[in-house]
Amino acid sequence: MKFSDEFEARFAEMVPHYPTKRSALVPTLLYAQDEVGHLSDEVIVEIAGRLDLTELEVRNVISYYSMLTTKPRGKYNVQVCTNISCLVRGGEDLLHHCAKKLGIGHKQTTPDGMFTLEEVECIGACSWAPAAQVNYNFHENLTPEKMDQILEGYRKQRTQ
Amino acid sequence: MADLVSHPDEVKVVSRRFGMGTTDINRYLELDGYKAVQKALAMEPDAIINEVKNSGLRGRGGAGFSTGMKWSFVPKQSAKPKYVLCNGDESEPGTCKDRLIFEHDPHSVIEGVMIAGLAVGAKSGYIYIRGEYRYLSNIMQKAIQDAYAKGFAGKNIFGSGRDFDLYWHGGAGAYEVGEESALMESLEGKRGVPRIRPPFPAVVGLWGGPTVINNAETLANVPHIILGGGDWYAKLGTPKNGGTRLFCLSGNIEKPGVYELPMGYNLRKMIYDVGGGIPKGRSLKAVVPGGSSCPCLTADEIDVAMDFDSVQKAGSMLGSGGVVIVDDAQCIVKFALRTMKFYQHESCGWCIPCREGTDWLKKTLTRFHAGGGLKKDIDNMQYLSENMLGRTFCPLGDAAAMPTIAFVKKFRKEFEDHLEGRPCPFEKEGAVEQLPVLTH
Numbered sequence: 001m002k003f004s005d006e007f008e009a010r011f012a013e014m015v016p017h018y019p020t021k022r023s024a025l026v027p028t029l030l031y032a033q034d035e036v037g038h039l040s041d042e043v044i045v046e047i048a049g050r051l052d053l054t055e056l057e058v059r060n061v062i063s064y065y066s067m068l069t070t071k072p073r074g075k076y077n078v079q080v081c082t083n084i085s086c087l088v089r090g091g092e093d094l095l096h097h098c099a100k101k102l103g104i105g106h107k108q109t110t111p112d113g114m115f116t117l118e119e120v121e122c123i124g125a126c127s128w129a130p131a132a133q134v135n136y137n138f139h140e141n142l143t144p145e146k147m148d149q150i151l152e153g154y155r156k157q158r159t160q
Numbered sequence: 161m162a163d164l165v166s167h168p169d170e171v172k173v174v175s176r177r178f179g180m181g182t183t184d185i186n187r188y189l190e191l192d193g194y195k196a197v198q199k200a201l202a203m204e205p206d207a208i209i210n211e212v213k214n215s216g217l218r219g220r221g222g223a224g225f226s227t228g229m230k231w232s233f234v235p236k237q238s239a240k241p242k243y244v245l246c247n248g249d250e251s252e253p254g255t256c257k258d259r260l261i262f263e264h265d266p267h268s269v270i271e272g273v274m275i276a277g278l279a280v281g282a283k284s285g286y287i288y289i290r291g292e293y294r295y296l297s298n299i300m301q302k303a304i305q306d307a308y309a310k311g312f313a314g315k316n317i318f319g320s321g322r323d324f325d326l327y328w329h330g331g332a333g334a335y336e337v338g339e340e341s342a343l344m345e346s347l348e349g350k351r352g353v354p355r356i357r358p359p360f361p362a363v364v365g366l367w368g369g370p371t372v373i374n375n376a377e378t379l380a381n382v383p384h385i386i387l388g389g390g391d392w393y394a395k396l397g398t399p400k401n402g403g404t405r406l407f408c409l410s411g412n413i414e415k416p417g418v419y420e421l422p423m424g425y426n427l428r429k430m431i432y433d434v435g436g437g438i439p440k441g442r443s444l445k446a447v448v449p450g451g452s453s454c455p456c457l458t459a460d461e462i463d464v465a466m467d468f469d470s471v472q473k474a475g476s477m478l479g480s481g482g483v484v485i486v487d488d489a490q491c492i493v494k495f496a497l498r499t500m501k502f503y504q505h506e507s508c509g510w511c512i513p514c515r516e517g518t519d520w521l522k523k524t525l526t527r528f529h530a531g532g533g534l535k536k537d538i539d540n541m542q543y544l545s546e547n548m549l550g551r552t553f554c555p556l557g558d559a560a561a562m563p564t565i566a567f568v569k570k571f572r573k574e575f576e577d578h579l580e581g582r583p584c585p586f587e588k589e590g591a592v593e594q595l596p597v598l599t600h
Contacts, residue, residue, distance in 0.1 A: 017327045019241075019367050025349035027330040030291055051349070064351035064508065067291045067333030083253040084452055085410035085482075087498050088490050121335065121502050122253035122452075123292050126410035126482060127417050128162055136294040140162065 165417030196383030214390030216402025221375030254482025272379030354554035397423030401467035450479020453559030455566030491586035503560035514557035532595035
């Protein structure tokens with residue numbers, strides 16, 4: 001299994017930070033996922049081998065963390081927060097708007113593989129609610145109209 | 161990038177360099193940066209601890225434990241290496257303050273970690289940043305590299321002959337990891353399941369070594385305390401509640417934002433003066449004073465000084481500084497349901513009272529909000545919550561139960577308005593799929 005040079009550099013730099021190899025597991029999984037799109041069987045076997053863990057130990061960790069996924073996602077993961085601060089400022093309406101606009105529900109992906117929609121827990125944007133994250137980018141003080149423009153922007157970015 | 165706000169009542173300590181470009185280490189140096197750690201290098205460890213004890217600094221993550229006291233629990237001699245662990249896994253709903261510290265003043269956290277290290281005799285520090293804050297990890301990574309490049313971190317720091325290594329570590333989405341023992345499990349590459357205590361982390365922590373774990377805001381305050389003195393810091397706040405606090409105003413409020421106010425600032429003033437009051441001519445229904453795990457206060461309970469002890473006396477908690485304002489257009493049952501949905505999602509399932517309790521409560525609240533509630537459900541929710549309290553390894557069970565008890569007790573009428581097939585009075589007709597009322 002081949003990762004990018006950037007991944008390899010990060011991995012090589014990170015492992016010696018800890019007295020046990022295993023400690024690098026969670027960030028390594030996330031970097032691998034960023035690159036591959038999801039934690040495929042192949043990725044799991046590879047990382048387990050590198051950190052002297054069993055495949056089961058790695059899967060056990062993956063299932064705990066909500067950002068980690070073994071299922072492919074769209075190019076852009078649209079994560080709409082509906083937790084309390086967002087809820088009282090229209091977070092749910094925003095989520096429903098996205099669902100309607102994209103024609104998909106929670107954790108579903110558009111047929112063209114462009115977008116996945118996810119209702120997420122608090123992302124730490126409470127004072128700028130309602131908020132969403134697309135992959136790692138924060139989008140705040142949102143309205144349905146602003147959200148439309150943001151999604152359109154990502155679509156264009158991808159098709160250009 | 162999150163917007164900054166300001167108000168004349170603010171007392172800027174931890175936020176004094178926000179917006180001043182101090183992600184650049186040279187700019188940070190111009191603004192008193194790394195002076196505190198150099199001062200601390202010339203101090204005895206006990207003198208550092210005493211200064212922090214005198215400052216009245218208490219844990220900004222939510223528990224409010226004395227920081228100096230926590231440091232003093234670390235044994236002087238240890239066969240295993242000691243560690244400092246900065247908790248930047250900010251994820252208590254309503255809280256968005258550590259984010260601003262990492263974004264605007266990352267070196268202040270680094271300095272705090274180093275001073276904590278000098279105080280307890282640790283030679284390495286880890287800064288754990290939640291996975292969603294990737295852009296902040298990038299900022300922190302650069303800050304650490306810059307500190308190494310200047311000789312402030314690594315071998316022979318500031319030419320003192322002492323070593324201190326610094327690392328950042330990223331999470332991958334888990335609220336529970338914000339709890340200190342789960343945080344260590346996560347850093348060790350495991351599921352964030354809490355550890356039983358004792359032994360406490362100060363004695364047996366990361367990789368079995370004595371470990372000091374402090375919230376990012378707590379640590380960012382430390383350099384200011386070392387430079388300004390514990391007495392100066394203590395006087396900014398109220399007795400036993402030293403300093404200032406980053407309060408994150410959110411929800412139904414005119415001017416949401418993160419404001420640094422003295423400990424003990426009046427909550428009513430915070431909402432109406434600092435936050436500009438409730439928008440759209442609405443009135444206040446409830447405030448969650450310190451993040452979603454804190455029992456709500458009603459509109460007539462807001463004449464309270466926002467420090468750890470006063471809020472506790474008022475029946476709630478100062479928590480993590482997340483002040484969520486709820487207006488009279490909001491349905492408390494739905495608010496309680498959303499809160500519980502969160503805890504049910506985040507419960508790791510290790511302790512049965514939390515795993516089963518959150519699930520039951522979520523199901524009951526879902527049915528209740530959809531008009532399928534029975535009168536006995538109201539008492540059952542309270543009874544179930546009360547029986548979760550104190551029966552779990554980590555406080556997630558308590559965090560789910562405490563707000564629920566308050567919602568049921570303080571807004572019983574609103575629960576009764578949803579009873580026996582009545583549609584939610586706050587929702588548009590047909591917005592909630594009605595569930596049948598159970599007959600038993």
